[in-house]
Amino acid sequence: MKTLPDNPDLGHLRRQAKDLLAGLRDTDRRVTLAGAQASLAEQYGFRTWADLKAEVDRRRGRAEIADPALARQLAARFGLDEVTGPMRSVARPDEMGRRWSLETDRGRWAPRTVDDVFPVTDGEANTLFQEAAARAGVALPAPVRSRSGASIESIEGNRWRVYEWRHSGPPLAAPVSASITHAVGDTLALLHGLRLPANEICPWSSVRLGTASWAELADTVAAKGVGWAPALAAAVPLLSELEKVGEGSAVPEPVLCHNNVTPGNVRLGMGGCLILTGWEHAAGLPPAWELCNALAAWAVDPRGGINVAAARALVDGYRARAGSLPSLSVDSFRGAATGLLNYVAGQADVALAAQGEQDQRYADRNMRHLLTHLPSPTTYQQVLDAALTADETAPAAARR
Known part of the structure; x- marks a missing residue:
């Protein structure tokens, strides 16, 4: 949601x-x-x-204001000069921490806490990836290193990163137009073309991290008496089916990938350029997995309908940049399915722990929406079929 x-x-x-x-x-x-x-x-x-x-x-107007002393510490640690206004929260805390807005006499900045990044990283490899992507032509909010050259600084019990604030429109929402998905495909191919090595495939996208079965989780949630318990119970068969996507298939070699190229992390900047945010989860993935994850995120509408034009444009944009597509099949959605399952389980834990009327109301709305808008393996096959019929002159291997 x-x-x-x-x-x-x-x-x-x-x-x-x-x-x-x-x-x-x-x-x-x-x-x-x-x-x-x-x-x-x-x-x-x-x-x-x-x-x-x-x-x-x-x-409206309910953003939180950080302690001025914290804002000054951040500005000093990252060399941003003098603070000129309150540091305000941008959004409610997410799975990593919280995003803020800070103004100094040097401009506007986007600090955020990264206390629960998965996989755990010191930020250096992540920052080097962003810097390489920017040199290659990807538009992004530039990461700011601290005065000591570090990517992350610990301040008052939190781990902080800072980015330059880049003016843009709001995050996009799927489905988007084919012209935008063509640019998304181009961006993915550019990132994969960097061929930055990865030691392993991100566990979040390759391993179900929870130990309980979906039926067991549904029983636990039902015992709590929360409002979204029936939605979880109804979703158990589909969640179990998603666990089987790519099961037993060969795993291609990974490279360092953004690992979160979704509409919520892309905004339109000046001249309609795509500005890619949300780099904190960057990790090793096979390019085919990230490409299929993008197809599911960009070319499937919230009710499961397929935007054929968007799917075709995305792979066309990728092929135009890279020269060819990685070998794709429904097994290539393994990363998309596994990451989604881990996300559902994590959000369930967050919802069960919600305190206070506002957080509980949000948790209920979030879980109901999440559980009633899950893709299916059939959805993955349909969007892949739509994408790979884009160009009947493409090599047969690329259309499999």
Whole structure:
């Protein structure tokens, strides 16, 4: 489920809806802006656009303000010069920590805590990857090293990273237009072409980390009496089916990948360029796995429909940059399926631990949305088929 920022902007949501309309019209030219707004509201976990607008009104101006002493320490440690205003939260805490906005006399910055990054990293390899990607032409918020040259600094019990603030529009929402997915494919091929070595495949995308079966988890949740327990029980067969995607198949060699190229981590910058954020989960993956994960994230709408034009454009963009595609099959969605399963289990743990009315309300909405919008192996096969019929002149191996 998409998450509203701490100080949501209705203008940004309207722009998101217009961007989404272009993607929806790739599949159905009859879709109206009102239809796109309703679809966007659903992605945020609300029944109607009016409900989403009401939540925006309720939350506006509620960003948290950090201790001024913490802001000054951050600025001093990372060489940002003098703080000129309050450091404000950007969004509710996520699986890693929390994002903030900080202004100094040198400009605007995007600090964030990275206390629970998976896989655990000291940040150096991650930062070197971002720096290499930027040199190759990927638009991204540049990582800022501290005065000591470190990527991460520990301040008041948290691990902090800082990025330059890059002006852009709001995050994108799937499905997006074919012109955008073509650029996404190009970006993926550029990153894979760096061929930065990886010692292993990211466990998050290759190993089910939980020990309990889905049926056991459903029983545990039902015993807690939470509102989303029936949704989890209904999803158990599909979750169990997703565990079998790619089971027993050969695993291609990994390279260092972004590992999170999803619409929520991409924004449109000046001139329509794609600005890629969310690099903290970068890890080793086979390029085929990341490409298939992108197909599932960008060319499948929230209700499971396939945006054929977007799927075709994504692989066309990749092929235009790389010259060819990696060998793809439904087994190549193993990383997408495994990462999703680990995410569902993790979000269930977070929801069960939620305290306070606001957090519990958010957890309930998030889990209901997540469990009722799961892809299936059939969805993976359909989006792959759509992508690989893009160019009948492509080599047969690339269309398998």
